[in-house]
Amino acid sequence: MHSPNQIIYEFSHTRSEPPAPHPIAPRRQDIEWLFTALFDAYGPRNWWPTVHGGSFELVVGAILVQNISWGNVERALVNMRDTDVWSFPSILETPDEEMHEIIRPSGYYKAKTRKLKEFAEFIISRYDGDLDRLFALPIDEMREQLLSVWGIGEETADDIILYGAHKPSFVIDTYTKRLLGRLGWEIRGNSYSAYQQLFHEMLPHDTYLFNEYHALIDHHVARFCKKKPLCDRCVLANDCPVGLGITQP
DNA sequence: TACCAGGTGACTG
DNA sequence: CAGTCACATGGT
Secondary structure (H helix, E strand, O other): OOOHHHHHHHOOOOOOOOOOOOOEOOOHHHHHHHHHHHHHHHOOOOOOOOOOOOHHHHHHHHHHOOOOOHHHHHHHHHHHHHOOOOOHHHHHHOOHHHHHHHHHHHOOHHHHHHHHHHHHHHHHHHHOOOHHHHHOOOHHHHHHHHHOOOOOOHHHHHHHHHHHOOOOOOOOOHHHHHHHHHOOEOOOOOOHHHHHHHHHHHOOOOHHHHHHHHHHHHHHHHHOOOOOOOHHHOOOHHHOOOOOOOOOO
């Protein structure tokens, strides 16, 4: 399963059932169709935006982007680089008041200062400051380690595992939940793990596939499946109860 | 102008 | 367990 094109070629091109007013439990065919439809529309996203690149920036960016737009994060990353706060030791050495000013554009700057310092303390004390040692762990173990850090929740942990360690852990976010909800797919429990289990059960555990799938959802939802949806320009509209006017957003 | 953006932890019933 | 709230900046 190393050829992305082969995966796409094998995937379903149709939904299991036509859009209906009542929610259904999505089947494998639906999960495959959604990826195929988005990939056909937008092509490969080659995702995770970077300013300078590298694992350090990936982790810092994953924390700073929590509930904020990426544009805000870019400013904070540039500030960190410009002020030479560009390593875990230097994060710990920088006084809180300075960190506040440096990452202020990313919002929640006091909370995120603590989160960065908690992670820096964690990676230095347990892994000698070496992210690659953390990334070498099996997925479940790595996830458990990440979740033990204050400020790292499920999505941030999966961001780091998928886009940092390049291992297949599917990322769920508000965009994913909104899109599936609009498509009329009901997930039992509505919890993060319920959504993740769905994708993990329906798809081959392939890093490239998980990377592209989440990136495509983000790309699509951010542009068209907004809180106030732009169904007249949506490529999924004819397969979506909201797009067809059968249900309300 | 008010609303929104790639969450998380603390607290409540 | 599920719901609610604070946390905060910059763009539209």
